[in-house]
Amino acid sequence: MSGPNEQQRELITKTEGIYIADAGPGTGKTYTISLRYAHILNNKDVSPEDILLITFTNNAAENMKERIINKCDHNKAALRDAPISTFHSLCNNILREYGFEAPEILGIHDRLTSSTEVMENNVIEEQEFVRFFNSFIEKHPEHVDLYRVIGDQAELLGLIKTLGAKGIIPTSEGWFRNSDRHLDGDFDKFKEQFDKVNEPVPGANGFKQSLLRGKLTDYKNKCFTKDAPDYLEIRGEGVQVPERFASECFYEEREEFKQFIHDVYFEYIEYALSRNYINFSLMIMFAFALLCEDHELREKLSYQYVMIDEFQDTNEIQFKLALLLSSTGNICVVGDWKQSIFSFQYASVDNILLFEERLKEYSRELNEDHKRIKYSTDIEGKIPLDENFRSTQEITDFSQQGLMVEATKKEKLEKEEILSRITHLSAVKNFGETEIGAYTAEDEVELILWKIEQLVSGELDYGDIAVLTRTRRFGLRLLKAAEKYGIPVAYEGGIELFLTKPSLVLLAWLRVVKDENSKRGWAQLLDLAGYRYAEVGHILDNRRYPTDMCKFARKLKRAKTIGEFAREVFDKYGLDDPFCDGMIEVLQNVYNSTYLNTAEMINFIEVNIEAGNTYDVDSSTEENVFKIQTIHSSKGLEYPVVILADVGKGGGGFGSPLEFRDPIGLRQNKIYSEDGMPFNYDNWRSHLLKKCLSGDYDEERRLFYVAMTRAESYLFLTAEEGKESQFFVNMDIEAQSVEPVVEKVEPVVKSRNELTVEAVKIPSPAKYTSHALIEYSGSGGGMGMDYGTKVHNFAERYVKDDVEPENIDEENVKDYIDSLDGEVRAEVVCLLPLVKDGRKLFFDGVIDLLNLDGDTIRLVDFKTGRPGANLQEYFKQLSVYYHAVKGVYPDKEVEAYVLYTADGSLVSVDVLSVDEILAKL
DNA sequence: CACTAACCGATTTTT
């Protein structure tokens, strides 16, 4: 880049006052922000600790810091410690230093301590929440009618977090700073939406019924309480729903329900603190409360300059926090409403769309009882960045269409209005060739692979191509197919296999098979089978489980392997997807090498869940591969070629019996009543309210937009023939129907070679890595772990490609490898099963280098430490490798060496016998 | 043409 353009320069140099920058895709946002930071530092009398820069992810914060350090002449150490971070780590730091008594602000007599942990795994948190909620039920019998209504307790936790994101916080006495006013909703805003959907629709002869009236056809199939108006009454005599129902539904009695939410919310915070953890939502909440109430601390912590990147991803409480964190009103928010796709993470797109409005509203709110916001909240300027450095003009214009495409056949969009909100982007770079295409075929997966093969047969490489999908599921299907054809591919982003539904079902059955009265197992299974909370409790107490389920458990007991077990379970539930296959693969592999019994298998899954382990479907280190990603994870990235697969709208809403929605506030969709038949009745009021809110596809369109704007020069849309979504159909492009033929590609050599010895079947296994044998003396000198890893990586790469050594260690490795005859393999995985005291043990490890030279096999381990150091310890490790290799090649002469890479000295290993290895344990 | 009953298919992920 030849320096900032006019708009970028404006953003860089105008630093005093409040600015909002509209930074569309490819407009050089990160570049501009880092220059702005440098500009402030160089031209104002401030140091890095006076400038707060907030980003969305830790990764982004790191990148930003790197850039700024490179651009500024300022003290590098000070910049490393500069407040360039996410909201969460900023709040965490504040709480660690000043937050000990923050809970007291809410009336909780507990403390945040340095040992308070941040709950990162939401599955574990849900388990904690369920534990909490069960004790809550015992303590609060008065809410019994509400308990009957709750299907999934974890949804209640979700509801609490939604409230937290909006800045609605409970205290021992009531609600923090009257935040409960938001619980009631906003009638005027609701009425606006009501009127809109209740507008009669113009038809061929006069007016047709309003959308709302049409939607209410299901009203008669619902089961409402006695006070509900009947079908004819609510739909009215004309083409509209009578207007009086708007206020009649909106203003319903909610006091008891609100009290219940308050109590659950407040006591859960108490519970979390008593268990010594907080979640991410509480982290922000406590920091916010602290900065609200401790005026001295706020003055002390606030910053002269505040910048927030990706502002479209912030939520309400973060907006307010930002206002509190600024001392002077020098605030700059940068974002793009068109790229707001994280509402399910509680992001509020209105923060940026209604920036001015919210700015005024929030500062008024924060100043109600004390003047916290002392600066002017007038906006100094709006700066649109309007040059796109990423994509060609064709792609830029085409993607913009995506924001105005109808998602359904009925949907009507006010395109002029949308257009007026979009900053038109002009492409600056000429990339030469550009192409936009759309294809359909019977098999979309084959279609995509066919297109990729077509592309790489020309000028393009696999590495230029990214396939973006809306769901991980489709991505994994594509991955599987690509691997089948040998097309080089990488799925970006790991999969938390054990948090998927198949895994939870499987785990529940394992529990039940292990212990026929397992409460956790049965609770989950009964819940899945559709039993309500109260019924589940009854069944568990009386231990009278459904007979067909008991029968299935007996069948499972006879399964011979975990794979068979899992397959039975998945078949029973009609689960059949790549997650199931992945699970079976992982579990069967574990089983094959360790013969875990049921209890151990349960533990294995639990540990995986606990650790939030993700399983990378492909760990290929190859560079030239095409990438598969979900659209959400592709945000911020760019590729020469983007193939956008599986476009369409996501599943409709998920209704929960208790929920919070703007602008109707807190609502109870189900009501338990014994008036007549005891039953969970539908709430006719919230039924009508919800019909007025539905059908908002804006975020789906933005998702579509984000995906398309990742492309630099080539963009292709694909769809399954006959199942094209309205997005696909309504875009201004002619789709080509093709019959794809995919050719098999020569298989790529695997980067790791498997070398496994047939194991002996003995129960109760344990697993060790060969490094567990080694006790380092600590005096090895050496250059540390990272350096060692680098040298090892060099060896692996040198064997495969021809890379140049970069230091003396790597040169010695190269010289040694060059001196060898025969086949050389690097990074060979090996496994050695042993038996000690009737217990099976596994040692595994990675052999750095394996040299197959006629009848001789040499195995070599590289050590970057001081030559001669730790030799005895290394001998133990190498002995394990020796026996593993000898097990596979019993007829060959096996030699083991340690190569000290510092001076190239080679030491022959005195191999220990198996018994000696065992004795060392 | 307007309306309705019956059927179908249903997430994304960071802190």
Added chain:
DNA sequence: TCGGTTAGTG
């Protein structure tokens, strides 16, 4: 459980 689509009815 939801809403959209489709096929069928008046």
